Amino acid sequence: MSGEAQAGAVVGGLVETEQRPTPPRPRRTRVTLGSWLLPLYVILAFIFLLIPIIYTFVFSFNDSIKSNIAWRGFTLDKWLNVCAVQNGAVCEAFGNSMLIGVVATVIATTLGTMIAIALVRYRFKARSAISLLLFLPMATPEVVLGAGLAAQFLAVGVPKDMITIIIAHTMFCISFVVVTVKARVASLDPALEEAGRDLYGAPQQVFWRITFPLLLPGVLAAALLSFALSFDDFIITNFNSGSVMTFPKYVYVSASRGIPAEANVVASAVFILALVIVVAAQVSSAARAKRLARR
Amino acid sequence: MRMPAGAFAERGADLELVGIQKRFPGFTAIENLDLTIPAGSFFALLGPSGCGKTTTLRLVAGLEEPTAGRILIGGADVTGQKPHQRPVNTVFQSYALFPHMSIIENVAFGLRRRRIPDPSGKAHEALRLVELDHLAQRKPQQLSGGQQQRVALARAIVNRPALLLLDEPLGALDLKLRRQMQLELKSIQEEVGLTFLHVTHDQEEAMTMADTVAVMNKGRIEQLGAPEQLYELPKTAFVANFLGQSNLFTGQVAGTTSEAISVDINGQPIIVALPRAHRHTGDVTIGVRPEKVSLHLDKPVTDAARNLVGPGRVIDVSFSGVSTQYLVAVPGVGTMVVFAQNMAFGPVAQEGTEVWLSWNIEHGFGLEDDPADVNAEAPKFPADTDTRSIAAQKRDALISELEEG
Numbered sequence: 166m167s168g169e170a171q172a173g174a175v176v177g178g179l180v181e182t183e184q185r186p187t188p189p190r191p192r193r194t195r196v197t198l199g200s201w202l203l204p205l206y207v208i209l210a211f212i213f214l215l216i217p218i219i220y221t222f223v224f225s226f227n228d229s230i231k232s233n234i235a236w237r238g239f240t241l242d243k244w245l246n247v248c249a250v251q252n253g254a255v256c257e258a259f260g261n262s263m264l265i266g267v268v269a270t271v272i273a274t275t276l277g278t279m280i281a282i283a284l285v286r287y288r289f290k291a292r293s294a295i296s297l298l299l300f301l302p303m304a305t306p307e308v309v310l311g312a313g314l315a316a317q318f319l320a321v322g323v324p325k326d327m328i329t330i331i332i333a334h335t336m337f338c339i340s341f342v343v344v345t346v347k348a349r350v351a352s353l354d355p356a357l358e359e360a361g362r363d364l365y366g367a368p369q370q371v372f373w374r375i376t377f378p379l380l381l382p383g384v385l386a387a388a389l390l391s392f393a394l395s396f397d398d399f400i401i402t403n404f405n406s407g408s409v410m411t412f413p414k415y416v417y418v419s420a421s422r423g424i425p426a427e428a429n430v431v432a433s434a435v436f437i438l439a440l441v442i443v444v445a446a447q448v449s450s451a452a453r454a455k456r457l458a459r460r
Numbered sequence: 461m462r463m464p465a466g467a468f469a470e471r472g473a474d475l476e477l478v479g480i481q482k483r484f485p486g487f488t489a490i491e492n493l494d495l496t497i498p499a500g501s502f503f504a505l506l507g508p509s510g511c512g513k514t515t516t517l518r519l520v521a522g523l524e525e526p527t528a529g530r531i532l533i534g535g536a537d538v539t540g541q542k543p544h545q546r547p548v549n550t551v552f553q554s555y556a557l558f559p560h561m562s563i564i565e566n567v568a569f570g571l572r573r574r575r576i577p578d579p580s581g582k583a584h585e586a587l588r589l590v591e592l593d594h595l596a597q598r599k600p601q602q603l604s605g606g607q608q609q610r611v612a613l614a615r616a617i618v619n620r621p622a623l624l625l626l627d628e629p630l631g632a633l634d635l636k637l638r639r640q641m642q643l644e645l646k647s648i649q650e651e652v653g654l655t656f657l658h659v660t661h662d663q664e665e666a667m668t669m670a671d672t673v674a675v676m677n678k679g680r681i682e683q684l685g686a687p688e689q690l691y692e693l694p695k696t697a698f699v700a701n702f703l704g705q706s707n708l709f710t711g712q713v714a715g716t717t718s719e720a721i722s723v724d725i726n727g728q729p730i731i732v733a734l735p736r737a738h739r740h741t742g743d744v745t746i747g748v749r750p751e752k753v754s755l756h757l758d759k760p761v762t763d764a765a766r767n768l769v770g771p772g773r774v775i776d777v778s779f780s781g782v783s784t785q786y787l788v789a790v791p792g793v794g795t796m797v798v799f800a801q802n803m804a805f806g807p808v809a810q811e812g813t814e815v816w817l818s819w820n821i822e823h824g825f826g827l828e829d830d831p832a833d834v835n836a837e838a839p840k841f842p843a844d845t846d847t848r849s850i851a852a853q854k855r856d857a858l859i860s861e862l863e864e865g
Contacts, residue, residue, distance in 0.1 A: 359523050360556035362543040364570035364615070371544075374569075378560045 218436065225429035232423025243426040255427040258415035265327065265411060266395040269334035274388045276335075277342025278380065284343070285350040302340045310337065311404035318405060325407030333405045334398060338391035345390060349383025396435075473534030473547070473622035473655060474499045475520065480529035482515055482679075489515040491679040493529070497623075497657060497672075502649050504658045504670035508702070512679040513659045514553075517625050520657065521550045534622055544573070549616035550625040553632070555608045557600035563587070563611050564596040570619040586618035587611075589648065606637045613645070617652055626658040630665065642669050663703050667691070675699045691749075693736060695828045700747055707796045708747040710831040716740055720821060726792040730767050730824070737826025745827040751799040752823040755786060755809060756816040767824065769793050770816030777807050784808075788815055 224233055228240040248256035283289075284296060302310060314333050315325075323329060357379065361371035377384075399413040406414060416428050475497040482490040490512045497503045505513040518524040520531060522543035530539045538546050549570065557566050564583050571579035587593040590610035600608055609629055616624055626645075630638045646669050649656050660666050666673045667687040674684040675698070683695045691703055700706035711725040721737050722729050723746050732746050748767075762768065772790030784807045786798040796817060800808065809815055 354554065354556065356552050356554050356556040357558060359521075359543070360550070360552055360558070361569070362523070363521055363548070363550045364619070365544045365573035366569070367544055367573075368542075370573060375558060379558075 221429050222433045222436070225426055225433045227426050227429075229426045233426045233429065234423060243430050247427050247430050249427075254410070255412075255415065255425060255431055258410040258412045259431050261327070261409060262396050262412040265330050265334060266392045269331050269338055269395045270388050270392040272331070273335045273338035273342050273391045274384060277339045277387060277391075278346050278384055280339070281343045281346035281350050282376075282380075285347055286355075299340050299343050302337045303344075307337075307398075307400040311401035314401065315404040325405055325409075327409050329405045329407070330402055330409060330411065333401050334391075334395040337398075337401065338394055341390050341394060342387040345387035346380065346383045349380050353379055474532075475623055475655065475657065476532040476535075477516070477520075478530045478532065480516070480519060480531070481527045482512070482519060482524065483527045489679055490519075490526075493680060495674065495681065495684075497655060499534075499655050500653055501672060502646065502656045502658065502670045504660060504666035504673045505676055506660055506663055506666040506673050506702070507676035508661055511676045513661075513676045514627060516676075517550070517627050517657065517659045520623070521548055521625055522546050547622040548625060549619050549621040549623075550627060551609075551612045551616050551629040553627045553629065555600075555612040555629075557608055557611055557615070559600055562597050562599055563592070563603070566600065566611060567615045567618055569615065574619070582618055583614075586614040589617070589651075590614045590644075605632055606641065609633060609641060610644075613648070617648065617654065620652070621654065623655045623657060626656060628660050628662075629658075630660075630662075638665070645669060667703070675702060677702075693825050694747075695738060697745060697747075697827055697829050700825075700827065705750050705797055706747045707750060707753070708745055708827075709793060710743065710745045712743055713739075713741050721826070723826075728769055728792055730769070731821040732824040732826045733822050736822070736824065738828035739826060743831045745829055745831045746824055747827065748819050748824045750785070750797040751783075751801075753796065753798045753817050753819045755788075755798050755800055756818060757809060757813070759816050760818060763818075765822075766818045766820055768816060768818045769796075771814045772796070772817065774809050774811055774813045774815055777809065777811055779807060786815075788817060790817065 224236075225243055226239050226241065227233055227236055228238040228242070230237070280295075280299070284292060311333070314336070318325060318329055353376070358371055358375055361375040362368075366374065397413060399411075399417060402411050402414055403417075410418075412428075412431065416424055416432075419425065419428065475495075477493055477495040480490055480493040480495075482488070493512075493516065495516075505516060507513045515524060519526050520533075522538070522541060522545075526539065530537055532538065533547060557563075558569065561569070564580060564587070567586055568579040568583035571582055576582065584593055584596065587596055590613055592607060592610055592614070595603060595607065600611065603611065609632070612629065630641050630645075633641060642665060645656075658666070658670060667690075670687065672684065673687050673690055675682045675690065677698045683690055683699045690699060694700035694703065694706070697706075697708060700708060709723070709725045709730060711723045711730070713721050714724040714729060715722040716734075718734070720731050720734050721740055721744075722731050723744055730746060734740070737744070737746065756770075759771070760768065769790050772788040772793075774786050775789050775795070776785075776787035778785045779802075781802070783799045783801050786800065786807075786809060788796050788798060790796055798817060
């Protein structure tokens with residue numbers, strides 16, 4: 166406070182002749198306004214962002230019967246018997262989403278990494294055209310992408326099931342993988358691979374012992390990103406899933422007649438798991454930095 | 461010569477390049493290069509940036525394929541072999557240590573790929589040779605530049621290659637460390653007895669370390685020989701100016717005796733000993749090293765064994781501790797550089813002083829170049845070479861950018 170008063174006095178000093186009797190009040194109010202308005206704004210923004218998450222988490226403990234809108238009392242039942250409701254429909258949808266996410270991630274990450282290496286390391290015809298095409302799925306609205314793909318499946322006569330969802334997810338995940346891994350490949354010093362070849366490494370050995378370990382952080386980031394995108398996707402999935410139920414689709418479908426608390430349990434669990442992973446990664450990297458600094 | 465698994469090369473091997481040519485899209489890096497490096501020697505390829513010396517090294521390592529020609533190591537043709545099949549190891553300019561491996565894993569990498577027994581024992585031995593065994597468990601990024609350089613060296617020599625390639629490995633080090641590493645490299649080479657092929661643009665480094673130096677320019681070898689021979693009797697204007705400084709004059713041969721030729725430089729006769737002149741008739745370029753030239757404040761007595769020019773006027777004096785460099789404008793002859801050792805305190809002549817210059821006719825040299833070519837190039841002082849090498853580097857950077865883009 167004394168600092169502010171001083172600043173006010175100095176500024177006041179410049180216009181001393183006329184304003185001496187009245188202290189520079191408007192300035193002080195403005196400073197005070199800033200000092201509480203910004204934190205208030207931040208707090209409100211966070212509350213706004215967190216309310217849906219907190220709501221989801223809290224209502225996973227609701228002793229609901231059919232709909233999960235009104236609070237009917239605390240229970241751990243839903244957490245302990247997640248798969249009991251509707252003959253395990255929540256768990257089935259969750260399992261499908263996991264399976265699709267993992268398979269699509271593995272395929273997209275493998276293909277995307279190979280494409281990224283090819284695009285950065287080799288010169289070939291239509292290289293820039295391929296770069297542009299890979300960017301398209303990210304720029305195209307999902308509705309268009311989903312509908313377009315569905316029309317193609319229909320035209321070719323492929324029945325919509327788990328496979329079509331995996332194909333659809335792989336398609337849009339590849340773009341994100343390529344973008345992520347490409348940056349990593351571009352930052353990789355080609356001399357390292359040359360050194361590997363020079364030190365009697367056959368091409369395969371050089372790839373698995375030098376190139377891949379050095380690309381791994383980028384590849385892992387790309388894999389996490391594509392899993393998150395796949396697990397989360399509703400629009401494209403809805404067009405190409407047929408009767409297969411994924412978790413986002415289940416939540417959407419049941420929203421009209423009340424989402425069961427079990428869905429909240431699954432969502433909260435995924436959220437907590439992600440939070441734990443992030444915190445663990447932060448703690449371990451901080452510990453490593455400390456260890457390196459000590460040496 | 462294919463490297464058998466689980467075995468070391470017993471000693472260094474000859475390297476032979478036959479009619480090597482390398483073209484990149486848009487320019488030719490090497491034009492018809494023939495070169496033989498005897499086993500066990502320390503050979504330096506010296507030249508400005510963009511002269512093709514690094515390309516030569518990469519061709520030998522197998523990282524580039526020649527457009528034409530053959531590469532033989534120990535008499536066996538390796539032209540078609542992949543880098544990992546060649547008994548050659550490289551110390552890269554950027555060291556290229558694997559950042560995800562510890563120092564000991566880096567050094568043992570080549571041994572493990574070739575299934576040499578006891579890789580970590582041999583790796584520790586190599587690290588002891590470069591005095592870094594105590595840092596074996598660290599990661600490369602925790603080491604200083606000089607330490608990384610020594611690890612890169614250990615990683616290469618631990619494989620006992622028939623031929624060790626060094627790609628300006630000391631370029632990133634500061635001067636003092638560089639001098640120290642030069643001595644260490646030299647003693648390690650003598651100790652392990654391998655054939656070293658060292659690429660550098662630092663003429664002092666090449667001269668202090670190598671038994672044989674090849675000066676490269678524009679994709680071909682200008683001159684090859686022992687450092688003293690290259691310095692004292694340069695064949696071309698490029699060598700005369702790239703290896704130290706030279707005073708060069710161009711004129712017509714006015715007379716020839718059995719011992720010397722006399723060259724007429726705008727009316728001023730300058731004598732060059734016959735065995736030291738590569739051309740004996742017509743227009744020739746002759747020269748003398750600045751430290752061989754004496755500065756006289758009074759006109760000296762004419763001496764048949766010495767060339768005398770002057771009087772000229774001192775136009776610049778720069779004091780560098782051990783010696784002083786004078787620039788002297790001599791009418792008709794041109795501007796000459798003189799290095800005089802500081803036998804007394806400070807310079808003996810000031811700017812504007814009238815001086816005479818003389819040198820022993822045995823100390824001059826006559827170039828093989830056609831003077832027309834010399835004047836077209838005319839890099840008189842190292843500063844010119846530097847500018848040109850910067851231009852060459854710019855061009856290289858542009859080319860690689862174009863290739864990448």
